[in-house]
Every structure is written in structure tokens, then in C-alpha cells.
Amino acid sequence: MSNVLIYTENFDGKFKKSTFEIASYGAEIATLLGGEAIALSVGNVAEDDLVQLGLYGVTKVLNFANEGYANLDNQAYASVVASAVEKENASVVIFSGSTIAKAVAPRVSVKLKAGMVYAATGLPKNLSPFTVPKKVFHGKAFADVVIKSEIKIISLAQNSYGVVENPCNVVVEPFDVPANAPFKTRVTNVEKTSGKVLLNDAEIIVSGGRGLKGPENWAPLEELADILGAATACSRPVSDEGWRPHSEHVGQTGKIVAPNLYFALGISGAIQHLAGVSSSKVIVAVNTDHEAPVFQAADYGIIGDVQKILPQLNEAFRKFKNEN
Amino acid sequence: MKILVCISNVPDTTTKIKLTGDQSAVDLANAQWIINPWDELALTRALELKEASAGKIDKVTVITVGDKNAEPTIRKALAIGADDAIRVDAAPADAFAVAYEVSEAAKAENFDIILCGIESSDYNGSAMGGMLSEFLGLPSVSSVSKLEIEGDQVKVNREIPGGNELVEPETPFVAIVQKGIAKEPRIPSMRGIMMARKKPLNVVAPAGATALTEFVAYQPPQPKAACKMIAAENVGELVELLHNEAKII
Ligand SMILES: Cc1cc2nc3c(=O)[nH]c(=O)nc-3n(C[C@H](O)[C@H](O)[C@H](O)COP(=O)(O)OP(=O)(O)OC[C@H]3O[C@@H](n4cnc5c(N)ncnc54)[C@H](O)[C@@H]3O)c2cc1C
Ligand SMILES: Nc1ncnc2c1ncn2[C@@H]1O[C@H](COP(=O)(O)O)[C@@H](O)[C@H]1O
Numbered sequence: 091m092s093n094v095l096i097y098t099e100n101f102d103g104k105f106k107k108s109t110f111e112i113a114s115y116g117a118e119i120a121t122l123l124g125g126e127a128i129a130l131s132v133g134n135v136a137e138d139d140l141v142q143l144g145l146y147g148v149t150k151v152l153n154f155a156n157e158g159y160a161n162l163d164n165q166a167y168a169s170v171v172a173s174a175v176e177k178e179n180a181s182v183v184i185f186s187g188s189t190i191a192k193a194v195a196p197r198v199s200v201k202l203k204a205g206m207v208y209a210a211t212g213l214p215k216n217l218s219p220f221t222v223p224k225k226v227f228h229g230k231a232f233a234d235v236v237i238k239s240e241i242k243i244i245s246l247a248q249n250s251y252g253v254v255e256n257p258c259n260v261v262v263e264p265f266d267v268p269a270n271a272p273f274k275t276r277v278t279n280v281e282k283t284s285g286k287v288l289l290n291d292a293e294i295i296v297s298g299g300r301g302l303k304g305p306e307n308w309a310p311l312e313e314l315a316d317i318l319g320a321a322t323a324c325s326r327p328v329s330d331e332g333w334r335p336h337s338e339h340v341g342q343t344g345k346i347v348a349p350n351l352y353f354a355l356g357i358s359g360a361i362q363h364l365a366g367v368s369s370s371k372v373i374v375a376v377n378t379d380h381e382a383p384v385f386q387a388a389d390y391g392i393i394g395d396v397q398k399i400l401p402q403l404n405e406a407f408r409k410f411k412n413e414n
Numbered sequence: 415m416k417i418l419v420c421i422s423n424v425p426d427t428t429t430k431i432k433l434t435g436d437q438s439a440v441d442l443a444n445a446q447w448i449i450n451p452w453d454e455l456a457l458t459r460a461l462e463l464k465e466a467s468a469g470k471i472d473k474v475t476v477i478t479v480g481d482k483n484a485e486p487t488i489r490k491a492l493a494i495g496a497d498d499a500i501r502v503d504a505a506p507a508d509a510f511a512v513a514y515e516v517s518e519a520a521k522a523e524n525f526d527i528i529l530c531g532i533e534s535s536d537y538n539g540s541a542m543g544g545m546l547s548e549f550l551g552l553p554s555v556s557s558v559s560k561l562e563i564e565g566d567q568v569k570v571n572r573e574i575p576g577g578n579e580l581v582e583p584e585t586p587f588v589a590i591v592q593k594g595i596a597k598e599p600r601i602p603s604m605r606g607i608m609m610a611r612k613k614p615l616n617v618v619a620p621a622g623a624t625a626l627t628e629f630v631a632y633q634p635p636q637p638k639a640a641c642k643m644i645a646a647e648n649v650g651e652l653v654e655l656l657h658n659e660a661k662i663i
Contacts, residue, residue: 101575101576161579162572162574162579163553164544164547164553164554164555164556165547165548165553165554168548188575189556189557189573189574189575191540192532192533192540192541192544192556192557192590193544193554193555193556193557193590194544195541195544196509196513196540196541196542196543196544196545196548197544197545197547197548197554199510199541199544199545199548199626200510200513200545200548200549201548203626204626205508205510205625205626205627206509206510206541206626206627207627208533208538208539208540208541209538209540221630224538225538226440226536226537226538226629226632227425227429227431227440227535227536227537227538228427228535228538229635230430230431230635231431231433231440231632231633231634231635232632232633232634232635233537233629233631233632233633234629234630234631234632234633235627235628235629235630236627236628236629236630237626237627238625238626238627238628239626245540273553274552274553274583274584274587275553275555275581275582275583275584275587276581276582276583277579277580277581278569278580278581278582279579279580280574280577280578280579280580281577281578281579282574282576282577283576283577284576286576288575288576290575291575294663318663336559336593336594337573339593342427342451342535343451343452343593344593350662351656351660351662351663361427361428362427365427371660371662372656372660372662374652374656375641385641386638386641387638388641389638389639389641389642389660390641390642390643390644390652390655390656390660391641391642391643391644392643392644392645392646392649392652393643393646394646398646399646399649402649403649403652406649406650406652406653407653407663409653410653410657410663414657
């Protein structure tokens with residue numbers, strides 16, 4: 091029992107960087123344990139895409155393409171994952187740090203009596219006892235968690251390990267489970283916003299706070315996001331006021347993000363805001379108040395009126411993009 | 415219909431996190447304890463649903479797994495408007511143990527809707543609600559940002575990456591709720607606080623769950639280097655630094 095099962099999420103049939111990150115992470119744990127890294131794919135993913143997982147150390151892909159599972163049903167999906175774990179004799183199960191980890195992983199945990207750590211921040215520090223690092227108190231401290239059960243479940247916090255290439259020969263194997271009872275949840279409508287960079291995937295996020303003064307002032311911020319191929323975000327009062335959609339709210343009570351670069355524009359940097367963004371690699375803050383707490387979390391700061399600074403930033407970044 | 419709301423007792427989110435000398439625990443001796451913010455919103459929504467149900471929802475119960483110290487927090491939930499409360503008298507060892515205890519305590523009554531928050535603001539486990547639903551063998555919907563009852567059908571909104579889904583679960587079911595479920599948390603009124611004293615708070619013995627995980631050591635976050643300031647007249651320097659120093663663009 092030293093195999094690692096990796097639950098790979100696809101988005102309309104395509105894998106994203108976060109999937110390759112957990113594949114890389116799972117493959118490294120398999121190496122440490124002397125086992126194999128096996129991926130489970132649920133949904134309709136083309137063979138050409140499935141074999142991409144082999145670039146990151148995966149040697150086998152279980153392809154669960156049963157059409158009855160087009161929509162997420164936590165109960166049914168957990169059964170699929172548990173069957174795959176049993177079939178492959180896996181001792182570690184890896185999920186991403188996304189919503190699926192919150193929906194499905196805890197159910198798998200109960201099915202397999204497997205202890206679970208949500209949003210781990212790196213490789214196990216120790217294999218025996220099996221000890222995993224994680225953030226607690228929204229990044230105000232880190233903890234080492236020992237998983238005492240035979241099977242262990244880890245969800246990896248996004249951007250905390252990285253994508254590591256490690257090309258392997260990979261086989262794709264069809265996988266199914268015996269017909270389940272009908273799903274007890276029914277999806278009756280799906281709405282997707284297309285064309286925009288999603289917050290959770292974004293390498294760069296441009297975020298605005300109350301310092302922007304009103305919804306009419308967002309155009310230059312969106313322009314900066316456009317220039318950089320970034321996603322847009324906001325502080326809580328901004329979405330509460332209806333200046334921006336709720337889906338853009340980041341922080342303790344919004345989305346937790348970890349991009350390479352985070353722009354905090356006219357955001358004071360309240361502890362609840364920082365809780366959602368402090369894992370960003372680099373933070374740039376623009377604020378009129380040199381005492382704003384955001385400067386304590388930022389790497390680069392500019393003191394000034396964001397409405398004057400933004401057009402200058404746009405010009406400078408556009409020039410950079412044209413030259414590079 | 416009956417609704418159960420699971421309440422986690424957590425340190426106020428502005429608490430400064432200090433570690434004990436040997437770094438084996440977080441020193442919370444001076445912390446203020448509150449209802450986990452998600453659970454407060456879940457309770458608020460449960461009460462709104464009850465009030466709008468014209469008597470169809472007859473009871474909102476709150477439950478917490480915790481020792482005596484959790485009692486002021488669960489009392490506050492009664493003051494906000496819950497009808498009765500259960501405290502399972504055990505330290506909340508991990509999400510697995512808590513979920514098992516809640517599932518055992520909840521079996522005594524047939525709740526139609528069980529609400530949990532998407533995460534506790536202290537250990538950020540994001541697991542208990544899903545575990546509870548599996549222990550009870552009930553369907554669950556996670557990332558729920560809206561919950562309505564239309565006739566006999568419950569309709570929830572589930573947030574997905576880049577969008578939303580409308581989901582109709584069979585009841586009984588477990589909803590794991592997040593932002594949007596209620597606008598503002600209710601705060602207890604004076605009358606609510608008075609009434610809460612008379613409402614039943616049932617202390618039950620634990621079923622004896624075993625935790626599967628243990629927090630063994632803590633570290634403070636790495637101190638951050640000082641912020642580099644760039645003159646407002648010279649934003650080109652920022653671009654240069656992000657390119658050559660941070661190597662991020
Ligand atoms: C339980 C709880 C949970 C919370 N969760 C979240 C959360 O998830 N996310 C979140 O963001 N907040 C959250 N909050 C709210 C948080 O405490 C702050 O109130 C909020 O983050 C402040 O938003 P802001 O920085 O946009 O606004 P403000 O605090 O009003 O700050 C505006 C900033 O803009 C600056 N400014 C003003 N004019 C200009 C200008 N012309 N140019 C440049 N700068 C300017 C000001 O100096 C100030 O620093 C939560 C609060 C609680 C109690
Ligand atoms: N000790 C507890 N007693 C009752 N419910 C809890 C407890 N701990 C957590 N919960 C519930 O589970 C949710 C998620 O918690 P967690 O899995 O700890 O992040 C919380 O929002 C609560 O609804």
C-alpha cells in the first residue's frame with residue numbers, strides 16, 4: 091500500500107495548471123513512498139489531454155467517463171473515488187485546494203476512515219508519523235498535522251508546490267463503478283461567465299477597494315487587468331455596496347487566492363482582507379495613507395491617489411508589454 | 415420541518431495568534447470566543463426561512479461539540495433566535511470526531527435541513543459538513559450561496575469555478591454554506607438575550623469518537639521583508655522591479 095491516487099479536476103474537459111500541480115505533488119509523494127502515482131479523471135476528457143498527466147510523473151490514469159456523472163453529486167463522486175482507492179490500493183489520496191476538495195474529500199474520508207488535511211502547504215515533513223504542514227488561522231500561523239489513519243487524504247493549497255516536470259510512460263485505463271442508486275441532488279441550471287480570467291486560476295490579480303470611491307471608477311483598473319492578462323477582484327465593502335459582483339470578493343469571507351502578483355489598489359489591508367491574499371508571491375499596494383496596514387503586507391508600495399496612479403501604471407505596463 | 419445548524423466556537427477573527435513557548439499549541443488564553451462567522455450566517459438564514467414558512471418550519475436547533483467553555487457561544491445562538499441547543503460534551507478533537515458526534519446526536523431527531531459552514535476560521539478544516547453528511551448517509555451540497563424553499567422543494571445555489579449552478583437536493587440533506595447565504599448576521603436583541611436564558615440547552619454525553627488527525631506543532635509565519643516604496647512620480651520603477659528583481663512579469 092504505497093500508491094498515491096490523485097483526483098484530477100477538469101474544466102470543460104481541459105486540465106489546468108492546478109491539476110498539473112497536484113499531479114506533480116502526488117508523484118513526489120509516491121516516489122517518497124516507493125509507489126506509483128495514479129490519477130483518477132471523472133468526466134469527459136480526451137485521451138490526448140489525459141496523457142499530459144504523464145509529463146508530471148503520473149504512470150496510470152483511471153478514466154471514469156460515465157455520462158451519468160456529468161454533474162457533481164457529492165455522494166456519488168465520493169463513491170467513485172473510494173472505489174478507485176480500493177482498486178489501486180492507494181494509501182494517499184490527493185485533491186486540489188478547490189471547491190471539490192470541500193465537497194467530495196470529506197465524504198471519502200468517512201468512507202475509508204481516512205484522516206484528512208485541507209489546504210496543505212507542502213510535502214509531508216515526515217512519513218512516519220505521517221505529518222503534513224498546513225496554514226491555520228488564515229495564515230496567522232502554520233501547523234504540523236499528523237494523520238494517524240492507514241489511508242491519508244491531502245488537499246493541496248493552490249500554488250504551494252508548483253508544477254514539476256517529470257515525464258513518465260503513462261497508461262490510460264477505462265474505469266467504472268457498478269450502477270449507483272439515482273443521484274439525490276439534481277442540477278437544474280448552470281450559469282457560466284465566459285471569457286474572463288477566473289480568480290482562482292489567475293497568475294495576476296488586480297484588486298480594488300473603497301479607495302476607488304465608486305463603481306464608475308473601475309475602468310482603468312479593468313484596463314490594467316487587460317494589459318496584464320489578470321483577473322479583477324475587490325474588497326468586501328466594494329461587493330457589499332454592489333460596486334462589483336460578489337464573485338470578485340476576496341478575503342476571509344470571500345475567496346482565498348494565491349496569485350504570483352496581487353495589486354491592492356485603494357485597499358486598507360484589514361486583517362480579514364489579508365487573510366485571503368497573504369499567500370500571494372508579491373503584493374503591490376497603492377494607497378494615499380502611508381500608515382495603511384496594507385503596506386505591512388506589501389512588497390512594493392506607492393503612496394498616492396489611485397485615480398492618478400492607475401493611468402500611469404497602465405501606460406508603463408503597456409510600454410513594457412510592447413517591448414517584451 | 416426542522417433545521418439543525420452546526421456551530422463552531424472560534425476565537426474572534428481579529429485575535430493575535432501567539433504560540434505557547436514550546437510551540438506545541440496556540441495560546442488562546444486571552445481570546446474572545448465567537449460563533450464561527452459562516453455558522454452565524456447559516457443560523458441567520460435558518461431563522462429567515464422559519465419566519466417565512468408560516469409555521470411549516472417549527473424549529474431551528476443549534477448544536478456544538480465542545481466543553482463547558484463553548485456554552486456562552488451556543489447561548490448567543492439561542493439569543494439570536496434558535497429554539498433550542500445541544501452541546502455534546504467533548505473537546506472538538508478534529509473534524510472527523512466532531513462530525514461523528516454531531517451525527518450521533520442528530521439521529522435522535524429527524525432534521526430536514528442541516529446547515530454547516532464551509533470552514534472554521536481557526537483550523538480552516540473545511541471538512542466537517544461533508545463528513546457529517548456521509549456519516550448520516552444524506553446527500554450534501556457544498557459551496558451553497560443561496561437556499562430557498564419553494565413548496566416542498568429546496569433549491570440551492572452552488573458556486574462553481576466561474577459560475578453558478580442551481581441544485582435541487584432531496585431532503586433531508588446537508589448544506590455547506592458560504593458567502594451569500596445571508597446578508598448580514600443577526601445580532602441578539604435585549605429580549606433575545608433574556609429569552610435565551612429560558613431556552614433548553616441540552617448537554618449530551620459524547621458517543622466516543624476517535625480523531626484521525628492531530629495538530630502536533632505550530633510555527634509563526636515567516637516575517638515579511640519591509641515594503642519597498644516607489645515614488646508616485648516614477649511608477650516605471652515598479653515595472654522595472656517586478657521584471658528584474660521579483661522576476662514576476
Ligand atoms: C467577520 C468579518 C469578515 C470580513 N471579511 C472580509 C473579507 O473577506 N474581505 C474583505 O476585504 N474584508 C472583509 N471584512 C471587512 C474588513 O474588516 C474591512 O472593513 C475591509 O476589508 C475594508 O475594505 P477597503 O480596504 O476596501 O475599505 P477601507 O477600509 O475603507 O479602506 C479604503 C482605503 O483606501 C485608501 N484610499 C482612499 N482614497 C484613496 C485614493 N484616492 N487613492 C488610494 N487610496 C485611497 C484609504 O487610505 C484606505 O486605506 C470582514 C470583516 C469582518 C468583521
Ligand atoms: N465543534 C463543532 N461543533 C459543531 N459544529 C462544528 C464544530 N466544528 C465545526 N463545525 C461545523 O463545521 C463547519 C466547518 O468546520 P471545519 O471542518 O472545522 O472547518 C463549521 O462551519 C461548523 O458548521
